[in-house]
Structure formats: C-alpha cells, structure tokens
Amino acid sequence: MGEIHHHDDEDEYLRSELALLQFSDANFKSPLSPTLFIHIHDEPTTNSGSESDSLSSESEQVQHPKDEWLPITESRNGNAYYAVFHILNSNIGFQALMLPVAFATLGWAWGSVCLTIAFIWQLYTIFLLIELHESASRKRHSRYLFLAMSAFGERLGKLAALFPVMYLSGGTCVTLIITGGGTMKQLFKILCENDNGVQTCSAHSLSGVEWFLVFTCAAILIAQLPNLNSIATVSLVGAVIAISYCTLFWSLSVKKGRPMGVSYSTTLVSQESSVVKISDIMNAIGIIVLAFRGHNVVLEIQGTLPSNFKETSKEPMRRGVTVSYILIATCLFPLAIIGFWAYGNQIPDRGLLTAFTQFHKQQVTKFSMGALYVLVILHCLCSFQVYAMPVFDNLELRYTILKNQKCPRWLRTCLRLIFGGITFFIAVTFPFLPSLAALLGGITLVPVTYAYPCFMWLAIKKPRAKGVVWCFNLVLGCLGMLLSVLLVAAAIRTLADKGLHANFFKP
Numbered sequence: 402m403g404e405i406h407h408h409d410d411e412d413e414y415l416r417s418e419l420a421l422l423q424f425s426d427a428n429f430k431s432p433l434s435p436t437l438f439i440h441i442h443d444e445p446t447t448n449s450g451s452e453s454d455s456l457s458s459e460s461e462q463v464q465h466p467k468d469e470w471l472p473i474t475e476s477r478n479g480n481a482y483y484a485v486f487h488i489l490n491s492n493i494g495f496q497a498l499m500l501p502v503a504f505a506t507l508g509w510a511w512g513s514v515c516l517t518i519a520f521i522w523q524l525y526t527i528f529l530l531i532e533l534h535e536s537a538s539r540k541r542h543s544r545y546l547f548l549a550m551s552a553f554g555e556r557l558g559k560l561a562a563l564f565p566v567m568y569l570s571g572g573t574c575v576t577l578i579i580t581g582g583g584t585m586k587q588l589f590k591i592l593c594e595n596d597n598g599v600q601t602c603s604a605h606s607l608s609g610v611e612w613f614l615v616f617t618c619a620a621i622l623i624a625q626l627p628n629l630n631s632i633a634t635v636s637l638v639g640a641v642i643a644i645s646y647c648t649l650f651w652s653l654s655v656k657k658g659r660p661m662g663v664s665y666s667t668t669l670v671s672q673e674s675s676v677v678k679i680s681d682i683m684n685a686i687g688i689i690v691l692a693f694r695g696h697n698v699v700l701e702i703q704g705t706l707p708s709n710f711k712e713t714s715k716e717p718m719r720r721g722v723t724v725s726y727i728l729i730a731t732c733l734f735p736l737a738i739i740g741f742w743a744y745g746n747q748i749p750d751r752g753l754l755t756a757f758t759q760f761h762k763q764q765v766t767k768f769s770m771g772a773l774y775v776l777v778i779l780h781c782l783c784s785f786q787v788y789a790m791p792v793f794d795n796l797e798l799r800y801t802i803l804k805n806q807k808c809p810r811w812l813r814t815c816l817r818l819i820f821g822g823i824t825f826f827i828a829v830t831f832p833f834l835p836s837l838a839a840l841l842g843g844i845t846l847v848p849v850t851y852a853y854p855c856f857m858w859l860a861i862k863k864p865r866a867k868g869v870v871w872c873f874n875l876v877l878g879c880l881g882m883l884l885s886v887l888l889v890a891a892a893i894r895t896l897a898d899k900g901l902h903a904n905f906f907k908p
Contacts, residue, residue: 479707491695496838498650501736525877529854530548530854532858534704544794566791569845574620580781585778614825617821625817642779644728654756663743663745692733701794740753800816830905836902852881859878
C-alpha cells in the first residue's frame with residue numbers, strides 16, 4: 402500500500418507540473434482561433450510505470466499547442482534582471498514628456514497629488530496582476546487576455562479585454578512608428594537646416610512616409626529575434642536610453658534656466674466656463690494616468706520567468722517591479738516637477754520635446770539637440786519589440802492551433818513582416834493617431850491598468866464578501882471605470898471644441 406501511495410503522489414506531481422509549466426492558458430481559445438481544450442485526468446493511477454511513461458501518457462491527453470511553441474513562453478529561463486529591463490523599456494515612454502503640461506493646468510499642489518495617487522494606484526494593480534499570474538490550481542496566466550477570460554468568463558472576458566489589449570499592443574506599435582518616424586524627420590531638419598529653414602547639407606530630405614518606412618524597416622529587422630526572452634538585451638538598451646533621455650531633459654532644463662516671464666498660475670484662470678474648466682482638469686488628469694503604461698505586457702513578462710513548486714515566478718517578479726518602479730519614479734517625478742518649474746504655463750501642448758527646442762534652440766548645440774532626438778528614436782525602436790510580441794504570439798497561436806505544430810521559421814518571419822506592413826499602412830493612413838491618445842487611452846489603457854486587475858482579483862481570489870479587501874478592490878475598480886468614462890467624455894468634448902486635424906495619408 403505504501404508503494405502504491407508513493408506512485409500516486411508521484412503521478413499527481415507530474416500531472417500538476419505538466420499543467421503548470423507547459424500548458425498554461427490552455428483552457429481558452431485565442432480570440433482569433435478555434436476553441437482550445439485541455440483535459441488532464443484528476444483520477445490517481447495505481448500503475449507503477451516510469452516517470453517518462455507517466456509524462457508521455459499525460460502529453461497524449463492534451464490537445465493544444467505547447468507553450469514552448471509560442472514567442473512569449475518559448476523561453477522560461479528569464480530572471481529578475483530581465484524583468485527589470487522589460488518593465489523599464491515598456492513603461493517609460495515619450496508620454497512622460499507631457500507631464501509638465503498637466504501641471505500647467507492643475508498647479509503644483511494638485512499636480513503632485515494626482516501624480517502620486519496615479520503612481521501608487523497603478524503600482525498596486527501591477528502587484529495584483531503578479532499574484533494572479535499563477536492561480537491556486539497551479540495554472541499560469543501568461544497573457545492578459547486569457548487572465549481576463551479566466552476571471553470574467555470567456556465571452557465577457559473577450560468583450561472587456563480583447564480590444565484594449567490588442568490596441569495597447571498593435572496600436573502602441575503604430576504610435577511608435579508615427580513618433581519615431583516624425584522624430585527622424587525633425588532630427589534631419591535640425592542637422593541639415595539653419596535657423597531660417599535653408600538646407601545646409603547636400604543630403605536630400607525624405608518625405609514623412611519615407612521616414613515612417615525607414616523606422617518600420619529598422620523595427621521589423623530587430624523583431625526577427627525569436628521570443629520575448631531573447632530581446633532582453635534590446636530591453637536593456639531601451640531601459641538605459643529611456644532613463645538617460647528623461648534625466649537629460651530635466652537636468653538640461655535646469656542648467657539652461659527658465660525663459661523670461663515664466664508664470665505658475667494655472668491655465669484654468671483664463672477659462673470662464675465651468676464646463677471648459679472641468680474638461681481641462683480631466684484632460685490634465687488623463688495626461689498623468691496615461692503616463693503609466695505597460696500593464697498589458699506585465700503577465701507576458703512574468704511568463705518568461707521559471708516556476709516550480711518550491712519557487713514560483715512571483716518573488717523574482719516582485720523584486721523586478723520594485724526596482725523598476727523606483728527608477729521610474731526617479732524619472733517621472735523630476736520630469737513633471739522640474740519641467741513645470743522650468744517652463745511654467747508657457748509649456749507647449751506637445752510637452753518637453755517641443756519646449757526644449759522652442760526655448761533653448763540658441764543655447765544648445767545641434768549635436769546636443771540631435772543626441773536627444775536620437776535617444777528618443779532608439780527608445781521607440783526598443784519599445785516596439787516588447788509591444789509587438791503579444792501580437793506575434795497571437796498570430797503564431799492561430800497557426801499552431803490549426804496545424805498542431807510549431808510555427809516554422811520562414812512563416813514566423815513572414816508573419817512579422819506582414820505585421821510591420823500593416824502597422825506602417827495604418828501609421829501612414831492615420832498620422833494624427835497621437836491626437837486621439839486621450840480618447841483611445843481612456844477606452845483602453847485606463848480600464849486595463851486601473852480597473853480590471855481589481856475586478857479580476859475579486860473574481861479569482863474570492864475574498865470574504867463585504868470585507869475590507871473586498872470593498873477596497875470593488876471601490877477601486879469602480880473608480881477606475883468611472884475615471885475611464887470621464888476621460889473619454891472630456892476627450893470627446895475637447896475634440897468637438899478644437900477639432901481634429903485629420904491629415905489622412907499626409908504624415
């Protein structure tokens with residue numbers, strides 16, 4: 402009896418390990434794919450066969466693509482350092498350069514309060530996601546969409562999270578093409594034109610479409626790296642660059658001094674209508690909450706970390722997030738506070754990137770200005786890789802479901818080239834997409850970052866009803882959804898008032 406019981410435990414361990422390490426997210430189908438099913442028998446067996454026989458038997462019962470076939474979970478040998486690189490690369494973005502614009506509306510006190518609350522709020526939800534990555538049933542949720550489907554049910558999960566997650570991956574790549582290609586154009590202008598706009602070098606300036614194409618080709622070339630873990634070096638470069646240009650922007654703003662006539666009175670003073678004031682306040686809050694991003698790839702990053710029954714992926718991911726957000730805070734808070742100190746309410750609507758050129762063009766050499774633009778371009782290229790990976794993963798998931806085999810290398814390359822072509826076409830067609838950032842961000846980023854993690858925690862962990870934890874997460878989730886609605890309403894009102902420069906096919 403003791404020998405049979407020993408083998409029972411051994412077989413149960415193998416079944417659980419198989420479900421944990423190889424077949425996570427297997428209960429659900431891709432939103433673009435036929436149904437995925439996994440069936441692992443729970444009945445203990447009394448056979449005394451070898452471990453390999455037991456493992457083989459379990460493998461035969463699983464009818465779905467293995468995690469090691471897909472780009473996100475193909476390699477699970479990451480570590481806390483890699484997590485830091487990916488988080489910094491994906492979370493710090495050019496949106497942070499807009500923070501002083503929010504302070505110009507909210508002022509010192511309320512701007513600092515809102516920035517602090519947003520920072521703590523999204524840091525709390527990111528720790529919720531880390532906890533939810535590995536469920537009590539030892540199944541790993543390495544994709545945000547599948548976690549939503551696990552929490553809310555397949556239909557409601559898709560309805561709530563499919564568009565936000567897809568936009569925050571593919572849409573962010575489009576925005577990076579627009580930003581990176583546009584910055585390349587500005588870089589050429591700085592280096593090859595004098596103050597009067599006369600070209601001083603023999604090089605021919607490319608059109609906006611051509612600059613977009615140059616950026617896209619460079620991004621897709623780097624994107625041929627096979628999986629998320631393999632781009633750790635790219636993320637390291639992106640993280641160093643992001644911290645560098647954030648530090649350079651606020652430190653150079655201090656060094657070069659404030660322009661004449663800087664005032665710190667809020668821009669609300671000039672507004673007479675209460676509706677306009679409320680709209681401006683919500684737009685400023687939107688700038689702050691949208692400066693924090695990357696929740697849609699947190700589970701994917703954690704999915705690259707190893708996990709077993711002694712050490713799960715939670716602890717190294719917690720360390721990685723803690724270190725990352727200390728560095729993120731040292732970047733974003735000085736950008737916001739010192740940026741507002743340097744330019745006050747004279748800060749242009751497009752943030753520090755425009756302000757620095759506008760106010761310090763005569764004080765800074767072309768080389769220094771060019772270096773700042775190069776850093777922004779390189780960071781856009783590096784961030785593109787992290788945000789594109791969930792799209793690559795979903796495309797390959799569809800193939801592996803249909804063919805029940807790993808996506809061949811030539812097809813993987815073709816899929817990524819096709820994705821590059823599609824994002825390039827969208828960027829050229831809608832070069833004004835960044836002007837819709839507040840509207841689209843309110844619909845997508847705010848729920849994904851500030852609301853859904855709280856609701857998913859309640860649905861999966863099931864804390865005591867009406868207890869402190871239950872009430873706190875419920876209230877926080879509802880506030881996140883309310884914030885989303887208010888930001889969308891404010892963005893629509895602003896677009897209706899100021900209009901939209903819809904320059905289709907004219908980047």
